[in-house]
Amino acid sequence: MxxxxxxxxxxxxxxxxxxxxxxxxxxxxxxxxxxxxxxxxxxxxxxxxxxxxxxxxxxxxxxxxxxxxxxxxxxxxxxxxxxxxxxxxxxxxxxxxxxxxxxxxxxxxxxxxxxxxxxxxxxxxxxxxxxxxxxxxxxxxxxxxxxxxxxxxxxxxxxxxxxxxxxxxxxxxxxNTLDKAICVIRDCFQKAPDASFGHQVYSNGTKADLCFSRRNSKVLIKAMITNKDRLVKYLKxxxxxxxxxxxxxxxxxxxxxxxxxxxxxxxxxxxxxxxxxxxxxxxxxxxxxxxxxxxxxxxxxxxxxRYRNSRNATVHSEVVYNMDVLHTALDGTPYEVFVRG
Incomplete structure (x- = not known):
């Protein structure tokens, strides 16, 4: 040995x-x-x-x-x-x-x-x-x-x-764990299907499959929330x-x-x-x-x-397809303060 x-x-x-x-x-x-x-x-x-x-x-x-x-x-x-x-x-x-x-x-x-x-x-x-x-x-x-x-x-x-x-x-x-969750959806980083709480879509709601390569794409990719309970569990x-x-x-x-x-x-x-x-x-x-x-x-x-005041914060309505579902999921939880727009 x-x-x-x-x-x-x-x-x-x-x-x-x-x-x-x-x-x-x-x-x-x-x-x-x-x-x-x-x-x-x-x-x-x-x-x-x-x-x-x-x-x-x-x-x-x-x-x-x-x-x-x-x-x-x-x-x-x-x-x-x-x-x-x-x-x-x-x-x-x-x-x-x-x-x-x-x-x-x-x-x-x-x-x-x-x-x-x-x-x-x-x-x-x-x-x-x-x-x-x-x-x-x-x-x-x-x-x-x-x-x-x-x-x-x-x-x-x-x-x-x-x-x-x-x-x-x-x-x-x-x-801001909500920002992290949205990124995880948009980059397809959810590995376990039974724990998935969303998937990436194009602006019209059609499911996309660009995954991480969306970062180098000029096409806007949004996150669609598909399971409110799993989202809250993930944030926690x-x-x-x-x-x-x-x-x-x-x-x-x-x-x-x-x-x-x-x-x-x-x-x-x-x-x-x-x-x-x-x-x-x-x-x-x-x-x-x-x-x-x-x-x-x-x-x-x-x-x-030189980078001071050089960016505008992204509002979530620009990157989340179904904001109504997001608000419903987080309203009344400790995570509602993470929502921007």
Missing amino acids: ESNSSSRARRILTFLLFSTLLCIILITNDAKIVLEGKLRGTSIQISVVEEEDIIAEQAGSYKDAITTAQNKYHFHGDSEQVVDVDKSNEYDNDSKQEDTETNVHRLSCMYSSPRIIVSHACSGSSATVKFAEKIFNAHGLKEKKILLYKANLIKEDIVETLKDLEAALTITYRK STGKKHQVSLDKYSFFINSIDDTVAYEDLFAFEYTDSEETFEKSVDNWMTFLRPFRLNLDRDIVLNTLE
């Missing part, structure tokens, strides 16, 4: 193989390659957008893993490259750019210390990773790479490996998932206060309120604190400034 030490060594070697593979992805302004690492089982599933292909799971060597990944996703590079961050598009005036240049940070990525954003599906994880990229870029990326994974499921054996590797982990979640249960994450990953988090909701990270995009903007900056500082990168608040503020 394999000893505990041998098993741990094998897990670490497997993880380091894929960590080294992912470290050739450079987070730069010119190369916006968002590589999602979904950690399942005993290997890392690498996915671009929502593809689920395992890259080089059985790779016999580091070279095999690199070659397979290059052929699959058409990215190239090597871990010794030196890259200067391009700041030309990050700031709107000379003073902000000059201020950033005098406060350049070199953010190191140690291959043995991955950084992971944990976020359940439909919780704004893509936007969160994108803005984390922007913040890292604004601090400067010169000698090393940021090894950044996005994960929505980390099984117990991988959790143990992450402990061995001294991984840095932070958690975000969605407070999904709120508890965040607490489960806190319990499961408590080893990596210094304080529950380090976890920040998606809505609090991005509140600044929907208003010109100075107070809201300052709170969002503070929330980003708190959210990224577990990554141990010594971020500069002024640089974070300048990075977010």
Whole structure:
């Protein structure tokens, strides 16, 4: 029988193989390659957008893993490259750019210390990773790479490996569970038919089958609520998932206060309120604190400034086909406050 030490060594070697593979992805302004690492089982599933292909799971060597990944996703590079961050598009005036240049940070990525954003599906994880990229870029990326994974499921054996590797982990979640539920319907993320509470439709009510690809479609896809009781049950249960994450990953988090909701990270995009903007900056500082990168608040503020009051909140009548059913389901429940329009 394999000893505990041998098993741990094998897990670490497997993880380091894929960590080294992912470290050739450079987070730069010119190369916006968002590589999602979904950690399942005993290997890392690498996915671009929502593809689920395992890259080089059985790779016999580091070279095999690199070659397979290059052929699959058409990215190239090597871990010794030196890259200067391009700041030309990050700031709107000379003073902000000059201020950033005098406060350049070199953010190191140690291959043995991955950084992971944990976020359940439909919780704004893509936007969160994108803005984390922007913040890292604004601090400067010169000698090393940021090894950044996005994960929505980390099984117990991988959790143990992450402990061995001294991984840095932070958690975000969605407070408005109705937004999450509508997204789950529109992206076809409901796996169990007996728990389904809706399906995606076109604007005229005809059932659609675009699923996740609807995000890249110009056709408006709405959510049709088909089971009110299951919807309410989902809203109740999904709120508890965040607490489960806190319990499961408590080893990596210094304080529950380090976890920040998606809505609090991005509140600044929907208003010109100075107070809201300052709170969002503070929330980003708190959210990224577990990554141990010594971020500069002024640089974070300048990075977010250009996106301030840049979006309008979507009203639910624009994305839900049968609003009458939604109101009937939620009226008188704690979740009716989540409805917008």
